[in-house]
Amino acid sequence: MASRRLVRAKRIFEGRHALGVAVGACGVAFGLGALIRYSFLQAVDLSVTRLLQREEWPPLDTAMVGFTNAGDPIVVPVLGGVAALALQQMALPRAARLVLMSLGSVPANIVMKNFWDRARPDRKLVNVAVETAGTSFPSGHTMGATALYGSLAALAWIHMDPRTIRLPLTLILVAIPIGVGISRVYLGAHWLSDVVAGYALGLFVLVPVVRHYLKGIPAEVEKEAATKGAPHETTGEVAAALGPTITNGPLALNPSPS
Template identity: 30%
Template sequence: MKLKSHLAIAFVISVICIVGFSLMSLLISDHKIVHFDTIVIGAVQGMESPTLTSVMKFFTFIGSAPFVIVMSIVILFFLYKVLQHRVELILFIVTIIGSAGLNGLLKHLFHRIRPNLHRLIDVGGYSFPSGHAMNAFSVYVIITFLLWRHIPRKWGRTLLILFSFFMILAIGVSRIYLGVHYPSDIVGGYFASGFWLTAAIWTFQFYKERRNKLRHYSN
């Protein structure tokens, strides 16, 4: 029964993410999201200041591939040595690598050129979906998922969720502020990563429950 409820939840989330990403890509292809992008970019970049620029560069660095790789190694070490959860290592690795691979595939499928309105940093590559958005969503959601069961207090779990939400949002906004992504790139990245995470986590839960059943029957 537990597996069926997980399957139902995963299916609903997957459908929402697929529909959201598909809608976003269609709006981009038909140039019907230009107004939304322009308004959000204007609002975000309208807050520009030297201090805020430094803060946004910091958050965009946190969402970069080099930082994510280093942070992933630290997390893997933590899971392996402290929590002694070896199976979770596979989930974490598959989630992060799969998200990066999916991002590269989607970027080359859509070939969206980056905005060139008011850039504060120079980057190359295509724009949609945002790799930083997908990195942030994948890393912080999977961290929340893996640590959730090991935090006994409700306030601790609440802080974990708020921290992850803040980091995902801050990294996404930093890309808009620095002028290297459209807001629709960020939203599309969240949807794409959400679909991948749902599939990875459900597969992990399915494996664990099947393994527990086999152990129960063997005993």
């Protein structure tokens, strides 16, 4: 039942642990930023890149390029805008705003890169398979993908039915940013520490925006879902909060409160 998944998400993201994760992730990113000039971190970064690039396999090269394209700083805003527009048309305005808020990771990454001003991997040290421009820390592809696809994964997990569609779609959306980060190191566009910082800062963006989204869920929804043996129908303020169920073929998407 969608309302029960809403309640679970509300309890997770509105708790202290969620804020702790967000703050801790930010601390990880800034901690790595403070260490990027040190030789021991540079040695770790170089070792990991060379390990990933040790074996050449054309199908893997193709897959890595596909992942890196999914996190492109042009693709992410465009895809996010299209997703937000689609959600708005489906009478899901809060979900649309969640997706748009997650795109704040893109300009935030530009600011971070200018602040840390780290050089890209050197062609003399590793194989650089894709053309890159600008500075390296943190990875913009990874940060943007974590925030955008993470927000879409949250929406899919909370609202989408049936389970046979919801679970695979959520896993795919979670897997995309993981693949994006790995691809950036594999293709020689970033160091491992750039990617880890990208994940951390993407999470730092994702947690607050999902938390803000869930703030619109009234207490009545939580009370109804927590009641054992409660009927599946939602009534009164709960129905008004959840909105109508939208069915499109085999999918049923339960809207968030507007």
